[in-house]
Structure formats: C-alpha cells, structure tokens
Amino acid sequence: xxxxxxxxxxxxxxxxxxxxxxxxxxxxxxxxxxxxxxxxxxxxxxxxxxxxxxxxxxxxxxxxxxxxxxxxxxxxxxxxxxxxxxxxxxxxxxxxxxxxxxxxxxxx
Amino acid sequence: xxxxxxxxxxxxxxxxxxxxxxxxxxxxxxxxxxxxxxxxxxxxxxxxxxxxxxxxxxxxxxxxxxxxxxxxxxxxxxxxxxxxxxxxxxxxxxxxxxxxxxxxxxxxxxxxxxxxxxxxxxxxxxxxxxxxxxxxxxxxxx
Numbered sequence: 001x002x003x004x005x006x007x008x009x010x011x012x013x014x015x016x017x018x019x020x021x022x023x024x025x026x027x028x029x030x031x032x033x034x035x036x037x038x039x040x041x042x043x044x045x046x047x048x049x050x051x052x053x054x055x056x057x058x059x060x061x062x063x064x065x066x067x068x069x070x071x072x073x074x075x076x077x078x079x080x081x082x083x084x085x086x087x088x089x090x091x092x093x094x095x096x097x098x099x100x101x102x103x104x105x106x107x108x
Numbered sequence: 109x110x111x112x113x114x115x116x117x118x119x120x121x122x123x124x125x126x127x128x129x130x131x132x133x134x135x136x137x138x139x140x141x142x143x144x145x146x147x148x149x150x151x152x153x154x155x156x157x158x159x160x161x162x163x164x165x166x167x168x169x170x171x172x173x174x175x176x177x178x179x180x181x182x183x184x185x186x187x188x189x190x191x192x193x194x195x196x197x198x199x200x201x202x203x204x205x206x207x208x209x210x211x212x213x214x215x216x217x218x219x220x221x222x223x224x225x226x227x228x229x230x231x232x233x234x235x236x237x238x239x240x241x242x243x244x245x246x247x248x249x250x
Binding site for chain 1: 124125126127129131132135145149152153156160212213214216218222225226
C-alpha cells in the first residue's frame with residue numbers, strides 16, 4: 001500500500017506528503033531516535049510521538065516510508081515544511097500509537 | 109587502502125536542531141556512487157550517531173568520510189571533554205546526556221553501541237580535557 005492510500009483509508013492527516021507513491025512495507029513504533037535508527041527497516045511506517053526536527057534526519061537515514069505522529073501530537077514549528085523539503089511523508093494520527101498500529105495491521 | 113574520494117564536514121555544535129546534516133549529505137553522496145543500500149545505511153547510521161555525540165557532548169567537531177575500494181572510513185574528531193571511561197560508554201543504555209537532550213529523543217545510551225554494531229571496526233582514542241578521535245570502518249564486499 002502506498003502512503004497516499006494509507007492517508008485516505010486510515011483517517012490520517014498529511015502534514016507533508018512529498019512522496020505519496022512510496023510503498024509501505026512494514027511498521028515500527030518508537031521514540032528513542034537511536035533505537036529507531038538502528039531497528040526501523042527501510043520502507044517502514046514509523047509511528048512516534050517525537051515531533052522535533054531531528055525526526056526528519058532519522059527518517060531520512062533509516063529510509064522509512066513515512067512518519068506518523070500519534071496521540072494527536074502536532075509537529076514542532078517548521079518541521080512540516082522541513083519534511084516537505086526533505087521528501088519525507090509526515091502524517092498525523094489522533095489515535096494512540098497502539099490503535100494507529102492496529103489500523104495499519106488491518107490495512108497492510 | 110587506496111583512497112578514491114573523501115568528504116569533509118564541520119559539525120556545528122551550537123545548533124542541535126541541525127544535527128544530522130553531514131550524515132544526510134553523506135548518504136546522498138554514497139547513493140550517487142552506487143553503493144549498496146545496506147552499506148549506505150550502515151555508514152550513515154554510524155556517522156549520525158557520532159555526529160549527534162559531538163553535538164551533545166563536545167560542542168561540535170570535524171567529520172571526514174573516505175571512500176576507498178575496499179572500505180569506507182569515517183573519522184570523527186572533536187576538542188570536547190573526552191570520554192573518561194570508554195568501556196562504560198560502550199555499554200548499551202549508559203549515557204551522560206542531560207535531560208534536555210533526552211526529551212528530544214536522544215541520550216538512550218545507544219550511540220556508541222550502534223556505531224559498533226553498524227561498522228566492521230571502531231577505534232576510539234580519547235583524552236579527558238583534550239578531545240576524542242573516532243575511526244570507524246565499513247568494509248565493502250566487492
């Protein structure tokens with residue numbers, strides 16, 4: 001499933017969607033950035049509550065398909081624009097990390 | 109090791125929000141060279157961890173990436189406080205990062221362990237009060 005399809009089907013909001021055709025191949029949940037970078041696989045949808053600029057660097061380096069901010073967390077100022085510029089899909093979910101992951105489980 | 113190409117970066121220690129720029133640039137450069145995605149991932153993760161460490165602990169420093177035929181070498185140098193106990197610093201979960209850094213999602217004590225995990229060799233030379241020099245090597249399977 002592509003990131004654009006996920007946005008449409010999982011009731012998510014796109015804060016930045018520069019690469020909507022990117023295929024999602026898995027899911028990773030985590031907030032400790034070193035941990036995420038070491039464990040998230042390329043193509044994962046990364047669910048987190050971290051909303052600062054460093055998330056963009058980690059998403060780029062780990063090559064995740066998209067970042068999903070869960071729990072209704074909003075990106076810090078300038079982060080959505082940065083994501084757009086860096087080619088990172090940044091999605092927003094009002095649900096918890098767990099419920100967001102369950103939705104992905106049903107859709108993937 | 110015959111050197112083919114090298115990239116040099118100054119890591120700004122004052123702007124934590126910009127940390128990672130050098131690693132992202134290295135990732136782009138290596139991609140252009142046509143290296144395997146797994147190699148690029150290992151190099152850029154190891155370098156990012158080193159870059160973050162320099163920003164958190166040392167007020168910045170210099171990074172150099174040398175691409176040779178058989179390996180990629182990452183050299184990180186700073187004039188920070190040095191590492192008092194390298195063995196302890198290598199333990200997963202051990203961190204001296206302040207709470208402000210932890211609240212940003214860093215300081216999990218995974219930096220040096222990740223650098224070791226993603227490289228084929230890791231050499232740390234550190235003197236308290238003088239600085240730290242780290243050389244990492246990722247072998248290329250030709």
